[in-house]
Amino acid sequence: MLTLLFDGVAYGMLLFVLSVGLSVTLGLMNFINLAHGAFAMMGGYCMVYLFSHLQVPFLICLPVVFVLIALLGAFMERVLYRRMYNKSHLDQVLFSIGLSFMSVATMDYFVGSSQQTLVLPEWLQGRHEWGQDPWTLGVGNYRLFIVLLCAVLTLILQTGLSKTRFGSQLRASVDDPTVASGLGIPVNKIFLLTFAVGSGLAGLGGALGAEILSIEPMFPLKYMIYFLIVVAVGGTSSITGPLYASMLLGVADVFGKYYIPQFGGFIVYVLMIVILLWRPQGLFTKGVKR
Amino acid sequence: MNTTQAQTSPQVVLSAKDLSKHFGGIKATQNVNLDIVHGARHALIGPNGAGKTTLINLLTGVLEPSSGRIELMGQDITNMAPDQRVQLGLVRTFQINQLFSTLTPLTTLLWVVSNKKGFGSKWWSPLGTHGAVLERCNELLEQFHLSDVSNQRVSTLSYGKQRLLEIAMSLACEPKVLLLDEPVAGVPSGERDELLQTVAQLPSDVSIVLIEHDMDLVFSFAKQMTVLVNGAVLCSGEPQDLAHDPRVREVYLGSTQIAGAEHV
């Protein structure tokens, strides 16, 4: 049972890293980006290529993937996304679905539809166990690594937002882009940087999760709902909101699939609908956000 | 609360009793008591941020009060949904035009009138086939000088015409109490007179609350006036009297006379 809890937390943290970029983009640019999963997928594929094919050390792969996907994100923002900020939500949905479709089809064409396998390095394989049934806590090394790394990332994000100058400029831009630019804050640059970092994090999440999730062309469509749930339930006005939402989601999914395998898959959807009916603005937001 | 000495019996049609609204620590509306009499031409003035639009939002049900009561013709409407209040005759206009951009003045008014006359959920007959609806719509189009643009898409109308439509829509709801939120705001000077004339010609049995900054309009139009400052009522009475009230002068201009008061 505790093992399940731990697995759920690990899964949740992974979801968090994958989704946090989406949350910030939505909160910042009021942009519904359904193609967010595509960046995660690219991160996963990059990871597999770098680690399995080029034999780059695991720990070096991770930051490299982050930077690569962040650059991709920056490019996309500058060339495409920037034009979409003022369009209606329907337009944004159509646009990002279109991008998703394109990315799915492209990967399918070039790489094929089979799932990518990733064999973890030695030091990440294996697990430790403590306690006895039913309270055994089984901790896989890899999942432990994920939890620790994501916790560190969360701390960095949180302090980055609240303590740095960039952070306060970002928060100002979220509150009111017009006023912010009137104050001399380079709102365009902030958007660009934020989008890049968000996409980079998604890519990192894809890389980290390559062993747990399935990296295949349909990834953006399959996992999109999860990212959206995190954002919708967690809200877009904080970092901690999506964090708690991801944990909730991760634990619910793992427990659901274990205890009620028949319907475990859609426990999550029901949970989401109930939560959104109860609090349409999300579970963890302070007030109604756009 | 001062009640004005009117020629006819001053029956109160809309009243707010100890109405308050807090947003966290911010007290947007504080214990407001307001009585609107039948046939009122009641101006609601106050500096920016005084809470005038908040009060309108409370009265119309867009915002929920933190405490207090609202009564419309003696009936407690404090917890009533906005659309129900409209059905009872409490109608408002918006400071910034809130129109249906893809419709035309004709279809807009046809629809609003149909809705008011009880045909709103009829799905079988096309819009504009009921004689009573057509007549009323035509009246309104003429009254508000919209006949010449009646088939133009609302989004393409000039601001002045849009404003006229904004007010025409509220009249189409057969209001008993009409809350006009800065009706001439943003209207270019060429089209202002048309609008002012129309406002002045509104039926006398409709009780009107007017939020305005333009003191000319207030003094020519209003028979009663309430001054709102920081969400609370400063004073109420007849505009001529209040113009000389030192408290009011201080709030607005810091001890100089309110522009327009010389006319009185």
Added chain:
Amino acid sequence: MMGPNNMLEIKRLNRTKIWEWVVLSLMLASPFLFAERAMMINEIAITALFAISLDLILGYSGIVSLGHAAFFGWGVYAAGIFSKLVNPDPIVGLIVVMGSSLVLGLICSLTILRGSDLTRLMVTLGVSLIGLELANQLRDLTGGADGLQGVVMAPIFGVFEFDLSAKVASIYSVLICVLVLLFVRRLVRSPFGFGLVAIRDNSLRARAVGLNVSHRLMVIYAISASLAGLSGALLAQTTGFASLDVFSFDRSADVMLMLVIGGVGWLYGGVLGAVVFKLIQSQLSSITPQYWMFWIGLFLVILVLTGRDRIKEWFAGVSA
């Protein structure tokens, strides 16, 4: 009385234009004109009906739904299971499915009344995914991942048998599609229909002139669900088969795409979009499935970047 200009305008709004007569006649004639492509005609009619149902909530009421396939899927499976287990009469089946979809739509409408566009997107998507999972899990009833097989319908009115050539099927589907189109046309021209447009353009104002917005949305959502269910039922009845993909996100996205191609908010967009989409799909998907998805994606991106409004404005000018 009403000025002459305005009377003319009202008449013009409510008149059936010549091109409409042409389109409707073509639709009714298509099973006979293209008798050798009866299966295709059948599919197009079903898809057009599905698109029209979505237009009611997307084009006219402004609700962005990514899960309309939920009702379509319900219609497919409900009709299939009903005919297998209860009564194989097609008309009875249609009535039962429309009724149950209506109820389902009413229940689901509670989820779309509150919250932002994102919330609505989420819950509509969630509902369709739940549908997918349920159909997947209730294997004994639905056939699970293998799909529901062997749906055999009784003849329509006891006379017209569904045959392999799909001729009866295509006439059946087209007729129902046209009837629904006429009904919905009437609906959107009425005060009820204008209320929907008012909600789409400015729901705050709609409320402020006395419209009960929640009520109206619930009703239209239920009607839309009922029609989507109807189109699903037609699919089960005419093809004798149901598979899980009727609940998939692809379905919801495809029908939205069709509307976007044909133009939202004028009903015939659903018909036009369905025709164009199905024709192109049958050409392209035989080459490679991946290509199909790529081109749709590219089309969407370009369409949105260049501005849907320009296309819509053009259509508004043409169809007025």
